Amino acid sequence: MKFFKxxxxxxxxxxxxxxFVSVNAESQKExxxxxxxxxxxxxxxxxxxxxxxxxxxxxxxxxxxxxxxxFVRGSHTELLNNSNVFTSDFEAxxxxxxxxxxxxxxxxxxxxxxxxxxxxxxGKDVVTxxxxxxxxxxxxLLKIAAYNNLSFRFEASVGGGIxxxxxxxxSLNANNIxxxxxILNGTTNFMLTxxxxxxxxxxxxxxxAQELGYAESDPTADVEGLDAxxxxxxxxxxxxxxxxxPKNVHAEGITKISSEDVEHAKNLGYVIKxxxxxxxxENDKISTFVVPMLVSYSNPLSIVNDVFNAVLVDGDCTGAxxxxxxxxxxxxxxxxxxxxxxxxINNSKALKKVYWEDSNNKDILNDFEDFEAPFYIRFQxxxxxxxxxTEKMKVKDFNEYTQTFEKLGFRVFSKIMVLD
Amino acid sequence: MKFFKxxxxxxxxxxxxxxFVSVNAESQKExxxxxxxxxxxxxxxxxxxxxxxxxxxxxxxxxxxxxxxxFVRGSHTELLNNSNVFTSDFEAxxxxxxxxxxxxxxxxxxxxxxxxxxxxxxGKDVVTxxxxxxxxxxxxLLKIAAYNNLSFRFEASVGGGIxxxxxxxxSLNANNIxxxxxILNGTTNFMLTxxxxxxxxxxxxxxxAQELGYAESDPTADVEGLDAxxxxxxxxxxxxxxxxxPKNVHAEGITKISSEDVEHAKNLGYVIKxxxxxxxxENDKISTFVVPMLVSYSNPLSIVNDVFNAVLVDGDCTGAxxxxxxxxxxxxxxxxxxxxxxxxINNSKALKKVYWEDSNNKDILNDFEDFEAPFYIRFQxxxxxxxxxTEKMKVKDFNEYTQTFEKLGFRVFSKIMVLD
Numbered sequence: 001m002k003f004f005k006x007x008x009x010x011x012x013x014x015x016x017x018x019x020f021v022s023v024n025a026e027s028q029k030e031x032x033x034x035x036x037x038x039x040x041x042x043x044x045x046x047x048x049x050x051x052x053x054x055x056x057x058x059x060x061x062x063x064x065x066x067x068x069x070x071f072v073r074g075s076h077t078e079l080l081n082n083s084n085v086f087t088s089d090f091e092a093x094x095x096x097x098x099x100x101x102x103x104x105x106x107x108x109x110x111x112x113x114x115x116x117x118x119x120x121x122x123g124k125d126v127v128t129x130x131x132x133x134x135x136x137x138x139x140x141l142l143k144i145a146a147y148n149n150l151s152f153r154f155e156a157s158v159g160g161g162i163x164x165x166x167x168x169x170x171s172l173n174a175n176n177i178x179x180x181x182x183i184l185n186g187t188t189n190f191m192l193t194x195x196x197x198x199x200x201x202x203x204x205x206x207x208x209a210q211e212l213g214y215a216e217s218d219p220t221a222d223v224e225g226l227d228a229x230x231x232x233x234x235x236x237x238x239x240x241x242x243x244x245x246p247k248n249v250h251a252e253g254i255t256k257i258s259s260e261d262v263e264h265a266k267n268l269g270y271v272i273k274x275x276x277x278x279x280x281x282e283n284d285k286i287s288t289f290v291v292p293m294l295v296s297y298s299n300p301l302s303i304v305n306d307v308f309n310a311v312l313v314d315g316d317c318t319g320a321x322x323x324x325x326x327x328x329x330x331x332x333x334x335x336x337x338x339x340x341x342x343x344x345i346n347n348s349k350a351l352k353k354v355y356w357e358d359s360n361n362k363d364i365l366n367d368f369e370d371f372e373a374p375f376y377i378r379f380q381x382x383x384x385x386x387x388x389x390t391e392k393m394k395v396k397d398f399n400e401y402t403q404t405f406e407k408l409g410f411r412v413f414s415k416i417m418v419l420d
Numbered sequence: 421m422k423f424f425k426x427x428x429x430x431x432x433x434x435x436x437x438x439x440f441v442s443v444n445a446e447s448q449k450e451x452x453x454x455x456x457x458x459x460x461x462x463x464x465x466x467x468x469x470x471x472x473x474x475x476x477x478x479x480x481x482x483x484x485x486x487x488x489x490x491f492v493r494g495s496h497t498e499l500l501n502n503s504n505v506f507t508s509d510f511e512a513x514x515x516x517x518x519x520x521x522x523x524x525x526x527x528x529x530x531x532x533x534x535x536x537x538x539x540x541x542x543g544k545d546v547v548t549x550x551x552x553x554x555x556x557x558x559x560x561l562l563k564i565a566a567y568n569n570l571s572f573r574f575e576a577s578v579g580g581g582i583x584x585x586x587x588x589x590x591s592l593n594a595n596n597i598x599x600x601x602x603i604l605n606g607t608t609n610f611m612l613t614x615x616x617x618x619x620x621x622x623x624x625x626x627x628x629a630q631e632l633g634y635a636e637s638d639p640t641a642d643v644e645g646l647d648a649x650x651x652x653x654x655x656x657x658x659x660x661x662x663x664x665x666p667k668n669v670h671a672e673g674i675t676k677i678s679s680e681d682v683e684h685a686k687n688l689g690y691v692i693k694x695x696x697x698x699x700x701x702e703n704d705k706i707s708t709f710v711v712p713m714l715v716s717y718s719n720p721l722s723i724v725n726d727v728f729n730a731v732l733v734d735g736d737c738t739g740a741x742x743x744x745x746x747x748x749x750x751x752x753x754x755x756x757x758x759x760x761x762x763x764x765i766n767n768s769k770a771l772k773k774v775y776w777e778d779s780n781n782k783d784i785l786n787d788f789e790d791f792e793a794p795f796y797i798r799f800q801x802x803x804x805x806x807x808x809x810t811e812k813m814k815v816k817d818f819n820e821y822t823q824t825f826e827k828l829g830f831r832v833f834s835k836i837m838v839l840d
């Protein structure tokens with residue numbers, strides 16, 4: 001009888017105790033354990049920053065961040081034998097309740113997609129710089145994350161260390177985004193800059209870029225615009241709230257750009273840049289593609305040289321905002337990953353949002369052939385080489401126009417879109 | 421007896437009910453009521469964006485944002501008589517439990533400081549574009565906000581619509597910030613651009629700026645560098661975690677810049693810009709000031725023209741990151757304010773952080789006289805005018821050097837720091 005009489009008081013005491021414990025836990029500096037999947041350039045950079053900028057990270061997150069495990073393949077026996085931080089057992093990481101955040105820095109889709117998906121399903125926040133993964137499976141992974149009230153973050157997937165994703169999501173979110181133009185690939189921008197400044201051919205600058213380690217031995221993903229396409233797809237998906245799949249987006253690279261075009265462009269007041277482009281048109285559909293473009297000297301993108309990247313976001317309220325910096329490299333990219341880790345910690349109690357939803361791309365994308373722009377054309381007739389910039393016209397009309405040109409006996413060397 | 425026996429069950433049922441109600445409330449689209457204090461340029465812009473970009477805001481915040489009240493002074497009888505949204509009764513706003521977020525857009529310190537402080541003490545998040553308020557009372561207001569687990573946000577206080585504060589706090593937070601250089605005042609940048617491009621005198625461009633409404637009839641705050649000083653103090657406080665007070669920071673404006681200096685700078689490969697500067701020196705103290713500087717054409721700040729603003733943040737991992745856009749104006753500034761409102765809503769459950777603490781500035785600031793840089797000097801001897809750029813030296817040594825020059829019979833016209 002006495003016990004039951006005291007029950008309400010007992011409850012109150014228990015509630016006070018629980019509150020006390022949880023408040024107290026929060027005011028102390030806890031450790032947040034993370035795991036890194038893959039120990040290449042970015043993964044090792046993340047480890048370095050977590051170790052070296054420890055104080056700064058603690059100040060920003062209020063927690064001590066510790067790399068508990070690093071996943072590498074079984075073939076990395078030297079790493080695996082020398083430190084028990086390294087493991088080739090992903091399942092052990094997945095089932096370790098102490099590990100709250102997974103950094104996926106393996107690249108590619110296999111096994112990254114499977115590992116990330118299962119991490120989210122198992123209650124872990126995920127951070128990744130993997131643009132291919134986000135561009136291909138972003139809608140699905142964001143949905144799983146939101147369903148489990150977890151973070152899925154990927155600031156480093158576009159523009160390396162430049163803040164782009166977070167500003168678009170949280171600083172420009174009162175704006176309707178009219179247009180995005182980006183120099184999104186450092187390798188091709190380095191090559192074009194060298195072609196512009198030193199009047200070299202595509203083939204020679206590719207060789208230089210490969211010697212300097214800026215371009216891979218198979219440079220396809222860079223020079224054909226595929227890397228930039230993944231990135232513009234991520235930016236357009238954020239801006240317009242629907243997943244835009246790379247396979248549905250037209251991409252041209254810089255392989256056909258000649259030093260003559262670079263020179264003529266200069267004389268006309270332009271530089272040639274590989275541009276990732278997205279725009280909401282008047283029909284409410286989106287035009288998006290990657291092509292080399294003539295960019296006027298008056299456009300701030302024209303001064304983005306070497307391996308630098310930049311994104312020009314045009315909001316209906318802010319006007320044009322430019323975000324510029326090093327688009328790649330170990331430390332810039334890793335620092336963006338670590339900022340995302342801090343973001344996971346700081347926003348652990350916030351309701352998670354799906355930045356974009358899955359979509360049938362057919363209903364929301366305009367045909368590339370219908371995009372309107374002025375065009376640069378270089379042609380030859382009777383041994384005289386000439387170049388000009390056309391009026392604004394649709395891509396398909398311009399293609400017809402050049403076909404007629406050729407029928408009339410002109411030899412057409414180059415056709416390049418002009419950024420309007 | 422039976423009642424007591426059922427008490428534990430009763431408690432469980434109550435807890436389930438409360439959980440159900442709160443979860444349910446979250447899954448519905450609630451309305452978040454805000455109040456705007458002041459209906460000038462920014463305040464009216466905020467109202468416009470909340471009304472016009474309603475869908476976009478709902479998508480970003482998951483809530484419907486509504487302007488419930490707008491505070492104006494009693495003298496605005498037309499506004500007050502025509503709509504019951506307007507009120508001259510601040511206390512009614514303060515005591516309205518439905519109003520969760522206050523947008524302070526009155527400017528100045530009185531009564532903004534009092535109103536903001538009491539709003540935070542009364543459980544309301546506060547958003548403000550008021551740089552003077554943040555630079556003067558930021559540490560105190562951040563502390564009150566954190567104590568009450570509220571947001572105090574001020575993205576629009578620096579660089580208008582350009583995302584700067586949020587990227588520094590949440591995207592570059594894995595970095596130790598080495599240096600910040602900013603073109604932070606649109607009015608003076610417009611004037612300098614006109615001086616550079618049209619070779620006009622300071623007096624004539626001031627008149628043009630006043631005619632265009634870019635400069636006020638009393639232009640002191642702009643042309644003497646006081647506005648830029650408030651802004652660099654905010655950025656330096658964020659970067660280094662300690663409140664840096666404007667009164668302790670050296671500020672020079674552009675009133676002494678002549679068209680001759682602009683011309684000579686051009687010939688040397690520089691443009692003259694009013695720069696807000698902050699750097700962590702090797703002695704772990706901070707050098708910060710506002711002065712006109714010669715900026716090399718190779719520095720991306722050199723292309724920031726007209727009323728545009730830009731901030732170059734140099735992180736130890738990211739390297740130099742440039743954030744560029746319209747630094748002022750109704751819609752850009754108001755859009756940054758609305759983004760902060762969305763930020764308050766999205767992060768309502770996150771633990772609030774004090775971005776910087778109060779500080780005794782004496783212990784953390786270096787003396788301006790000890791700052792080292794190269795200097796541009798223009799002087800005359802025997803009717804021949806000359807100019808040169810010195811080696812890197814301390815400000816005080818350069819001042820001694822020019823005094824010696826004058827003793828030797830040289831007439832010194834101009835002395836301008838060079839951005840190194």
